Amino acid sequence: MAILNILRYPDPRLHKVAKPVTVFDAKLEQLVADMAETMYEAPGVGLAASQVDFHEQLLIIDTSDTKDALTVFINPEIIWASDEMQVYDEGCLSVPGVYDGVERHARVKVRALDVKGLPFELEADGLLAVCIQHEMDHLLGKVFVEYLSPLKRNRIKTKMQKEERGLQREEMLRAQGRRF
Ligand code: NI
Numbered sequence: 001m002a003i004l005n006i007l008r009y010p011d012p013r014l015h016k017v018a019k020p021v022t023v024f025d026a027k028l029e030q031l032v033a034d035m036a037e038t039m040y041e042a043p044g045v046g047l048a049a050s051q052v053d054f055h056e057q058l059l060i061i062d063t064s065d066t067k068d069a070l071t072v073f074i075n076p077e078i079i080w081a082s083d084e085m086q087v088y089d090e091g092c093l094s095v096p097g098v099y100d101g102v103e104r105h106a107r108v109k110v111r112a113l114d115v116k117g118l119p120f121e122l123e124a125d126g127l128l129a130v131c132i133q134h135e136m137d138h139l140l141g142k143v144f145v146e147y148l149s150p151l152k153r154n155r156i157k158t159k160m161q162k163e164e165r166g167l168q169r170e171e172m173l174r175a176q177g178r179r180f
Helices: 026-041 126-139 150-175
Strands: 046-048 058-061 071-081 085-090 100-105 107-113 119-125
Touching: 026 046, 026 058, 046 126, 058 126, 071 126, 085 126, 100 126, 107 126, 119 126
Parallel strands: none
Antiparallel strands: 046 058, 058 071, 071 107, 085 100, 107 119
C-alpha cells in the first residue's frame, strides 16, 4: 500500500475528464487500496481517482464514523435525483482549509460497478448524497469551488497558489538540509 499525492487546486490536471474503467484487474484493486489508504490518512470521507492524477471513472467513499465501510464506485451514473435540494458546507482534499456551502440534490440513486466489475445500485441521502455528487463532479473535471462566486473562487485560487509557493520553498530548503 502507498500514500498517493493528492493534486491541489488550481492544478490543471484536476480539470481532466475521466474515461470509463474497462479493465478490472489486480492493478485496479491496488489503486483502490492505495486510494483508501490516502483518503483515511488525509483524513477525508471521499476521494476521486482524478484527485490522485488517475483519470478513469473511479471514486471511493466512507462516511461511517468507524471508518470501516468503504464503498467503491466505478463508472457511476446518477439514475434518479430528488427535486428537493439541500445546502451543505463542503470541503475537499484538493482544496485544504476551504469550506463553503454548495446546493445539491438532497437524495440520489446511483448505479455503479464494484471493484470486481459487478453492478450495484444505491440510494443515498444526507452526507452520502452530497459526497457522491461532489466526487462525481471530480470525474467530470469539476472542483466544488466552481459553484462559488467568481470573487470567492479567485480569492481561494490566490490563497492556494500562495500556499503552494510556501510548500515548494519549504521542500527546497529541506532538500538543501537547511534545518538545524
Ligand atoms: Ni473533493
